[in-house]
Amino acid sequence: MSVPIYVPVDSAALALGADEVASAIAGEAQKRGIAIRLVRNGSRGMFWLEPLVEVETQQGRIAYGPVGPGDVKGLFDAGFESGGSHDLSLGPTEEIPYLKKQERLTFARVGIIDPLSLEDYLACAGYQGLRRAVSLSPAGIVQEITESGLRGRGGAAFPTGIKWNTVLQAEADRKYVVCNADEGDSGTFADRMLMEGDPYSLIEGMTIAALAVGATQGYIYVRSEYPHAVATLNRAISIAKDAGYLGSDILGSGKSFELEVRKAAGAYVCGEETAMLESIEGKRGIVRAKPPLPALYGLFGKPTAINNVISLATVPVIMARGAEFYRHYGMGRSRGTLPFQLAGNIKRGGLVEKAFGVTLREMLYDFGGGTASGLPVRAVQVGGPLGSYLPDSQWDVAMDYEEYSAIFAVLGHGGIVVHDETADLARLARYAMDFCAIESCGKCTPCRIGSVRGVEVMDRIIAGERNQIGLLRELCDTMLYGSMCAMGGMTPYPVLSALNHFPEDFGVAGERHA
Amino acid sequence: MKVSADRIADLAARHGEKPGALLPLLHAIQDEMGHIPPSAAGIIAKALNLSSAEVRGVISFYHHFRTEPSSSPRVEICCAESCQSMGSEALLAHARKTCEVHPVYCLGLCAVSPAMMVDGKPHARVTPEKFDSVMKKAAS
Ligand SMILES: Cc1cc2nc3c(=O)[nH]c(=O)nc-3n(C[C@H](O)[C@H](O)[C@H](O)COP(=O)(O)O)c2cc1C
Ligand code: SF4
Ligand code: FES
Numbered sequence: 001m002s003v004p005i006y007v008p009v010d011s012a013a014l015a016l017g018a019d020e021v022a023s024a025i026a027g028e029a030q031k032r033g034i035a036i037r038l039v040r041n042g043s044r045g046m047f048w049l050e051p052l053v054e055v056e057t058q059q060g061r062i063a064y065g066p067v068g069p070g071d072v073k074g075l076f077d078a079g080f081e082s083g084g085s086h087d088l089s090l091g092p093t094e095e096i097p098y099l100k101k102q103e104r105l106t107f108a109r110v111g112i113i114d115p116l117s118l119e120d121y122l123a124c125a126g127y128q129g130l131r132r133a134v135s136l137s138p139a140g141i142v143q144e145i146t147e148s149g150l151r152g153r154g155g156a157a158f159p160t161g162i163k164w165n166t167v168l169q170a171e172a173d174r175k176y177v178v179c180n181a182d183e184g185d186s187g188t189f190a191d192r193m194l195m196e197g198d199p200y201s202l203i204e205g206m207t208i209a210a211l212a213v214g215a216t217q218g219y220i221y222v223r224s225e226y227p228h229a230v231a232t233l234n235r236a237i238s239i240a241k242d243a244g245y246l247g248s249d250i251l252g253s254g255k256s257f258e259l260e261v262r263k264a265a266g267a268y269v270c271g272e273e274t275a276m277l278e279s280i281e282g283k284r285g286i287v288r289a290k291p292p293l294p295a296l297y298g299l300f301g302k303p304t305a306i307n308n309v310i311s312l313a314t315v316p317v318i319m320a321r322g323a324e325f326y327r328h329y330g331m332g333r334s335r336g337t338l339p340f341q342l343a344g345n346i347k348r349g350g351l352v353e354k355a356f357g358v359t360l361r362e363m364l365y366d367f368g369g370g371t372a373s374g375l376p377v378r379a380v381q382v383g384g385p386l387g388s389y390l391p392d393s394q395w396d397v398a399m400d401y402e403e404y405s406a407i408f409a410v411l412g413h414g415g416i417v418v419h420d421e422t423a424d425l426a427r428l429a430r431y432a433m434d435f436c437a438i439e440s441c442g443k444c445t446p447c448r449i450g451s452v453r454g455v456e457v458m459d460r461i462i463a464g465e466r467n468q469i470g471l472l473r474e475l476c477d478t479m480l481y482g483s484m485c486a487m488g489g490m491t492p493y494p495v496l497s498a499l500n501h502f503p504e505d506f507g508v509a510g511e512r513h514a
Numbered sequence: 515m516k517v518s519a520d521r522i523a524d525l526a527a528r529h530g531e532k533p534g535a536l537l538p539l540l541h542a543i544q545d546e547m548g549h550i551p552p553s554a555a556g557i558i559a560k561a562l563n564l565s566s567a568e569v570r571g572v573i574s575f576y577h578h579f580r581t582e583p584s585s586s587p588r589v590e591i592c593c594a595e596s597c598q599s600m601g602s603e604a605l606l607a608h609a610r611k612t613c614e615v616h617p618v619y620c621l622g623l624c625a626v627s628p629a630m631m632v633d634g635k636p637h638a639r640v641t642p643e644k645f646d647s648v649m650k651k652a653a654s
Contacts, residue, residue, distance in 0.1 A: 349625030
């Protein structure tokens with residue numbers, strides 16, 4: 001019997017040398033005449049331990065990490081292929097506290113299975129959701145998703161069931177499902193990990209969405225910075241199609257659904273849903289005026305359900321285990337779990353899927369272990385480049401959409417970027433304006449001109465002109481209330497939160513605002 | 515020149531049938547030729563029934579598309595917030611001493627910042643020393 005040994009193919013693991021480790025293991029095993037079966041899994045999301053190598057033993061999977069190619073000989077000397085102990089031993093993977101304390105529903109299979117093995121997927125509850133969905137009416141599927149309380153994980157947190165219902169009710173000869181995999185927010189990588197580590201869950205979720213709204217064609221719009229995700233999805237789609245999970249007559253339902261990956265081209269604003277539609281249509285990614293809603297007048301003018309990767313990949317578990325099971329997690333109107341991403345200056349960066357209601361302080365310390373630099377944490381940006389900077393006094397607020405909104409902050413796509421005490425919040429505020437100026441689609445003045453002015457004003461503030469603060473606030477007001485989309489409309493979140501909570505960096509100590 | 519014009523026309527014929535064919539076609543051209551030659555706009559416009567101005571407008575809108583050959587190897591360093599918090603500014607300054615660098619905004623490697631791509635291959639926790647050794651390997 002050959003021993004299964006797991007070495008991740010996740011991009012972050014590759015970036016830390018996972019391929020070199022995999023070939024060293026294969027070479028050493030051959031030299032020693034030990035029969036192994038090398039499996040390239042997704043990542044468990046504990047990136048400070050990557051490359052994390054796991055061995056299947058009678059006691060379950062045993063982890064070793066971080067493993068470098070130079071450690072491989074020693075691991076074999078220690079008999080790691082049968083779970084032998086070594087300096088890099090981490091014990092049973094599932095017992096590592098970082099993983100054990102999580103509630104993995106959307107990420108249940110990521111890091112465990114071979115991403116492209118349909119057999120693995122089916123063995124871990126894969127396609128149970130679709131099986132149930134084909135036995136229901138479209139309205140029945142929509143009702144289940146509505147009752148689960150699932151809200152969009154791409155940023156805006158709009159209830160998914162309500163959106164699907166609008167598309168379902170629309171009369172049209174053709175409808176679409178589009179997956180937004182543009183994941184441009186700094187500090188986020190959940191979409192990437194899921195697409196690289198469990199692509200069938202996204203494909204299954206989109207197929208269920210298609211049955212629910214009556215769509216026959218789907219697109220996954222993936223950012224060009226994610227070549228590995230694109231390759232994995234393309235292979236998974238072709239395997240799923242050969243097995244009858246895509247194409248015509250899905251699972252004997254008589255319904256058909258085709259799926260295609262479309263590669264984006266490096267424009268942050270194309271993550272905005274209407275700009276994304278323009279881009280898929282082959283145009284410049286300029287934001288469309290709403291109404292009409294894309295649910296009614298979307299891709300090529302047809303009703304279109306647009307959802308984020310995580311929203312869609314969560315659909316199968318909801319359908320398989322029921323709305324009640326899912327909504328049992330979370331708090332208030334934030335039901336279920338959110339895959340948080342711990343990034344930046346953090347000791348234990350990675351993916352932490354938890355029910356809503358956890359606090360940032362738990363994330364930073366219980367999971368993250370403080371900063372990577374060892375210096376105190378100073379500011380934490382939650383929710384991507386359009387999210388607020390949170391000071392220590394706000395780290396005990398429950399991570400819930402409404403609680404965050406009450407403190408002028410957002411959860412967004414769940415990205416958490418940690419800065420230590422060397423951070424200069426005025427420079428980060430300037431960066432936020434600059435990013436907006438670079439990425440603005442140019443359609444409306446508050447964003448296009450406002451952001452350029454914002455950079456100038458920030459330059460003057462940084463040069464010591466304190467009388468510019470009033471102007472900065474006015475500019476932020478104009479952008480907040482006058483922009484057509486959240487690009488210009490939310491750039492004031494990082495800027496104003498930095499100014500209000502860290503005024504000393506703007507040369508105005510003592511003028512703290514709420 | 516002639517060869518690439520024929521090849522672009524070929525690719526245009528191959529992708530032209532798709533709804534919204536322009537981006538897939540531009541990707542195909544750049545993936546194969548390393549950039550989108552200036553002569554391409556006219557050929558694409560004809561094949562897809564668009565105006566050359568429209569095609570050029572699309573090419574210039576997207577940061578990913580380039581109309582000139584890239585430096586080799588192509589070095590892209592992430593300059594977004596997470597990588598900034600781990601010293602990407604110093605890395606950028608160091609890298610620019612020896613080669614041309616293209617700033618990018620997030621590679622999805624933010625838990626192992628700072629990050630970069632060299633000819634499409636991801637590298638994480640890139641210190642100036644690691645940068646030098648990656649570049650040395652890329653050159654050999
Ligand atoms: C500037 C900007 C960038 C955005 N980027 C993304 C993105 O990368 N991924 C995403 O899913 N949603 C993004 N959104 C939100 C989308 O417009 C949209 O709300 C979302 O895709 C809907 O899916 P959901 O309901 O499942 O979240 C962005 C919005 C704006 C204004
Ligand atoms: S806010 Fe900015 S990105 Fe959004 S529509 Fe206006 S100009 Fe375009
Ligand atoms: S911010 Fe640099 S990889 Fe995400």
